[in-house]
Amino acid sequence: MRIRFVWFVLVALALAATALGQNKKVSTAELMANVASKTAPEYPAAAKQLRVQGTVEVEVFIGEDGKLEKVEASNGNPILTRAAVECVKQWKFKPSGSAVQATLSFNFKL
Numbered sequence: 001m002r003i004r005f006v007w008f009v010l011v012a013l014a015l016a017a018t019a020l021g022q023n024k025k026v027s028t029a030e031l032m033a034n035v036a037s038k039t040a041p042e043y044p045a046a047a048k049q050l051r052v053q054g055t056v057e058v059e060v061f062i063g064e065d066g067k068l069e070k071v072e073a074s075n076g077n078p079i080l081t082r083a084a085v086e087c088v089k090q091w092k093f094k095p096s097g098s099a100v101q102a103t104l105s106f107n108f109k110l
Contacts, residue, residue, distance in 0.1 A: 023062075
């Protein structure tokens with residue numbers, strides 16, 4: 001009897017966490033299907049001068065209304081991550097009906 005109660009409480013907590021607006025993790029392709037407009041990142045002058053190249057990954061959080069809630073760098077050279085984050089902040093997304101999260105990759109190459 002006690003095990004059933006604990007199981008019920010765990011299920012209830014999981015459902016409550018979902019209902020509180022947890023973002024659904026989606027693939028990059030799914031996120032890109034909901035992009036209304038986008039721009040390419042600008043290569044930072046300092047990175048060009050120092051010949052810095054590499055891949056930058058950013059985590060993107062989009063509200064159900066299509067508004068960008070948060071974007072943060074998760075991997076990459078700090079000189080390049082700022083350019084990627086600033087770029088994504090300019091993107092516009094279509095409403096999808098649910099809050100989503102995805103990882104975007106930007107390849108900076110000279």
